[in-house]
Amino acid sequence: MELAPVRGAATIEEVAARAGVSRSTVSRVVNGSTAVSPAALEAVRRAIDDLQYVPNRAARSLASRQTRAIALVIPEQTDRFFGDPFFASIVAGIGEVIGESDYIMNMLIASDDVRAKALGYLRGGSVDGAIVASHHTSDTFLERISDVVPVVYGGRPARVRAEDYYVDVDNVEGGRAATAYLLARGHRRIATISGALDMPAGIDRLQGFRDEMAASGVEPAAVEDGDFTEMGGALAMNRILSAGAEFDAVFVASDLMARGAYAALRERGIEPGRDVAVMGFDDSSVSTAITPALTTVRQPSLAQGRHMASVLLDVLAGRPAAHATILPTEVVERSSA
Amino acid sequence: MELAPVRGAATIEEVAARAGVSRSTVSRVVNGSTAVSPAALEAVRRAIDDLQYVPNRAARSLASRQTRAIALVIPEQTDRFFGDPFFASIVAGIGEVIGESDYIMNMLIASDDVRAKALGYLRGGSVDGAIVASHHTSDTFLERISDVVPVVYGGRPARVRAEDYYVDVDNVEGGRAATAYLLARGHRRIATISGALDMPAGIDRLQGFRDEMAASGVEPAAVEDGDFTEMGGALAMNRILSAGAEFDAVFVASDLMARGAYAALRERGIEPGRDVAVMGFDDSSVSTAITPALTTVRQPSLAQGRHMASVLLDVLAGRPAAHATILPTEVVERSSA
DNA sequence: CTGAAAGCGCTAACAC
DNA sequence: GTGTTAGCGCTTTCAG
Secondary structure, three states: OOOOOOOOOOHHHHHHHHOOOOHHHHHHHHHOOOOOOOOHHHHHHHHHHHOOOOOOOOHHHHHHHHOOOEEEEOOOOOOHHHOOOHHHHHHHHHHHHHHOOEEEEEEEEHHHHHHHHHHHHHHHOOOEEEOOOOOOOOOOEEEEEEEOOOOEEEEOOOOOOOOOOEEEEEEEEEEEEEHHHHHHOOOOOOEEEEEOOHHHHHHHHHHHHHHHHHHHHHHHHHHHOOOOOHHHHHHHHHHHOOOOOOOOEEOOOOHHHOOOOOOOOHHOOOOEEOOEEEEEEEEHHHHHHHOOOOOEEEEHHHHHHHHHHHHEEEEEEEEOOOOOOEEEOOOEOOOOO | OOOOOOOOOOHHHHHHHHHOOOHHHHHHOOOOOOOOOHHHHHHHHHHHHHHHHOHHHHHHHHHHOOOOEEEEOOOOOHHHHOHHHHHHHHHHHHHHHHHOOOOOOOOOOOOOHHHHHHHHHHHOOOEEEEEEEEOOOOOOOHHHHOOOOOOOEEEOOOOOOOOOOEEEHHHHHHHHHHHHHHOOOOOEEEEEEEEEOHHHHHHHHHHHHHHHHHOOOOOOOOEEEEOOOOHHHHHHHHHHHOOOOOEEEEEEOOOHHHHHHHHHHHHHOEEEEEEEEEOOOOOOHHHHHHOOEEEEEOOHHHHHHHHHHHHHHHHOOOOOOOOOEEOOOOOEEEOOO
16 A cells, blocks of 8 residues: 555745745744744744644754654563553653653553664664663663663662663652551551562662661561562561561552552451551552552652653753652551551 | 764664665665675675664655654543553553564653644654544544544544544443343343443443343343443442342443442442442453452453554555454453352 | 665755 | 755665
């Protein structure tokens, strides 16, 4: 099949002819240059309107050496990424901000088998910048991106490089606040199920827990790694239970893991919220989907996404931007603790 | 800040020089033309490798009048779209297939305020084709897209036009099978909560329900519209309850609405799965997230996404493609019915 | 099978 | 302020 050329795709040349000016003048008004006489401006505007002129992106990009496109890199298996409501919010936030700019967002799902391809794309000068939505440790793939274009990461990268930008939430403070909440409720025998300890978020939340416990002079009842997955949460809970630790509250470092913990608790006839207080982290949609509704730490994912996009836009526009941004968290009280 | 030009971005000219051939020959091997001598082929390949050459997308697109990009259009508020695990699967499926091709996927979130902009982009010849992920009735916006590039819809569009393509699941049959399942279990007083009735999926599932009930000579206990949202499901359930209808089973046309129905049922002390059988539709992640796990109708969302992408790729490549594709559904038995 | 030549539509110095 | 002039890096006839 022959691809039909876009109907009536007017060129800058035609607009110029109709407005009775040169190409350059049209280019100037399209690009918002001030150095155009009111008369010319008006004429060009009308011509653009009449002809429904839309600048050709490829031509523009070729001449200006800018693409006006950014890449949203998802270094993750599609199902893992899209199954997590936390990422959904991030993407939604990014999309909102990019959508209001004149940038286009290219979604690059860089699962293992297509990393080389994705890298080639990124290095081929097809985008002006990149946002990396999620982050595995030891991802040399990612480091090679920031050799080429500015990058902003969601969450503090495992290895922070001076030229990178990132937007994170205050995980230490969140973990601390969660623990303080439990303590304030009179709990003294508190266990925790941590997130993956090779990820900054996992490390930091645990740190917050430890800090607050130490500050209150209370010894943790148990500490187990739940790897940020539902199954991992259940297994961790089981280990705590099997070890015979006595506890009346548990701080679980993600909502998804908390769901797993609920199941493990119930298998032993322990009712979450009644027999033992459970505290989550994320405030994703699962926290209200489970019963009893999960008391948790809200992290502003949508805002995080929005922020990531604005930072990149700032950098691309040459505006000053903070390399690190930390967003606040907040305890959300529901029924489980 | 000055945008650093991509380091070492080799041009076709440099490759040609290094391989001792002309630009044209390099172009031929890059584009897989057969008319190249083995010697030249080899020389060019090596040069490309040495120089890490990646063709400049803009230049290529400008010369060939093809963009090698497709748009993923999301005519929906971001939160509504990303909050629904069903859409997540669709996008994942699309992403997989597009990722394996040499096309790039531009995500266009076309919420109301940026429709004009999105349309301008689409009409500006920036993409070769479009995929419309979700679909509101009365969306003239969308129709204007298919004036310009081939588009494939997720789900049968409200108004099917000859030049459009779509991939849908067999909603009528799914609704029928769900109802048959309930009937086979001995239920005779069956209510239904339908999806939005201005959407084909809502209409069709209800149709399937009605067909099967009629075929069995059983009168529906109640029919209420739940608008495909969680809240809508809860409200519909409430209306059924308040009307005093007697029923021992309810077919809910989406998992999300079923979650709402669970809540409404429980408020009245009615336990889903025990006191009344509940059947969902989607088999999205919420069906196993809620308790009791939801017996539901699986629609192959991932496959649907994949299919949508392949159809578009076929069309763009000039391969024959079916304008309508209907994927099968299947009842998944769990605990609620 | 290969090279020369002519653009694709736009931006960006550079003169005027 | 405005027009002229070169390209940006690639594909694509057209000769040979």
